Amino acid sequence: MRLPRLAALSAVVLAATGCTSPAQAPAATGTGPAAALVAAVDQFRDQYAGGGIVFQLTAAAGTDPTVTRVELIDTRFGPGTVWTGNTVLPGGQTKSLPAALGPALCGAEGGGSPALRVALTDGTTALLPAQDQHGVLARVHGERCFADRAGAAVTLGLEDALAPGPFPDTAALELVVGPPAVGAGAAGSSPGTLGPAVLRSVGSTTLLAEDSCAPWPRDVPLVPGSGVAIVVRPARCDPHAVAEDKVGTLIPLALDVAGQEGVVKVAASPALRGQLYDAVIRICRDLGFGP
Template sequence: MVTLRDGADIKTLRVPAACLRPYTDRMVCRGWRSFAVGMAVVLALPLLAGCNSPDSEPQPTTGNAGPITVEINQSRDQYGKQAIQIQLTNTTDSPLTVTGALLRSTLFEGDITWEPTEGSLELPPRQPKSLPAALPTAACGTSSTDSSREAEARISYSEPGKELAEEYASASDPFGVLTRNASELCTATEATAVATIVLDPELEVAADGRTAVVRLVITPRTGGAAQSLTIESIDGTTLLAESPTAPWPRNVAVGMVKQELPLTIRPARCDPHAVAEDKVGTLLPLRITVGERQGVLKIAASNELRGKIYDFVTSACAGAG
């Protein structure tokens, strides 16, 4: 017997006994086989028709099957501004006109979008272009796993002489930009609920000009979250390092009393471009534990303090030379 499925129904065809014997009438068996194959085709037709039904919902394609590949990146300048780059590469030999780009990731509550300021953007053949996009609120209840390193992209574009089209593709994230930023945003949200942590705008420069003291001010929130907050350690930056004679504090528990932590700083580098090319040198990374979350909390210097730090580093490096 041969069993064929017709949707939820099962059809059974009985094989002629002659076709089961070693020596048989080939014409009879050949005819029966043709009949069985024909029945299989007839029963499969409704299923195939259902796949092409106009009432069925179209499914976006996945992977970079279209003319544009998508990759996620982040510049140093964007690092402290909660923004990323959507890098589009035109894989064709003709220019493409891009009118919009959208990323969707489970790590964020909303879409990450880019819209051109002048209505459209030309994407040259075989060349990439990076489009800046602000990050929305992070979805802090989402687990950060390796599977989160891909986001779904939707690109609106047109080819020369053709109408506007949309490409659905997977956006690769080789450096884990989305995972890192979502984690840091969630860490900041939870830490802010416990205490306000800022850098005092004043800078105390030592008499010899080689070191200075900046103060980290920690103010607990009245009636804030009940979870604990501990500053495990403080990292240096591309511009600032701790003084060997005055190490920065470690394992500082945040209680209900305001604290000021003096941090003795020195220049981390003195090359000619240290200050001129600085992007994140005044963004102080705190490694913290808040509740059950471990992460990095970035504390940015105010514009006033940033200027004083730049002056200090310039003067200290000049004196060291």
């Protein structure tokens, strides 16, 4: 059974992490308009799959500085989380600037103290403490490090073809289990050294749910070369279910990897995602929803 090329293990994981006291945020440094900015980090729903974030900058009322570069400084991530461009920050308003996160440093300790290094067109720069109201950086750091740990034990993907389910209002995904990922193990384990992972449970999404007559698999050892069927039905049939979907085809899998538990979300390939959308529309129509 081949591992789908386009549906490899997504680095979107909810890991069980220990409680640590966050490091104190650095005081703002710099001069001029850059030092007067208020900084924050956040993540939009359509960034979940890729692990991107947004830098949010707010300029003081009555000013309109132009920002050219923003860089994240955080001990939990390596260099490379940078936005560049040429954007005016309207006074009193918040501007969101997207950036791809650099590599997670899985040996990093402490709660992190994020800051943004900001440069403006007038030549001023500043290092600003960044609010992280939703705990985005801690969550993504845990996600990536558990994904790396899981990848040292097993590689997971979804077959590109959606199969008919056992009942008219269902369809069947196939989870394909492959050998450990090449290059996995940066979290402290070499590929193949953690032993088999165990699939504890499957989670629902905004688009897909479990059918009570075809329960999802539980406590299944994930052996390379094997497959696991996951029968799904629509979680909702309102007109916006497919039209506004962003994360409904990211399938949450609760895993146990050598005694550590976390949730890995495996992404459907573009081909499979289209088939899932078609299936949801068809099933909902057959159930009397929609035209």
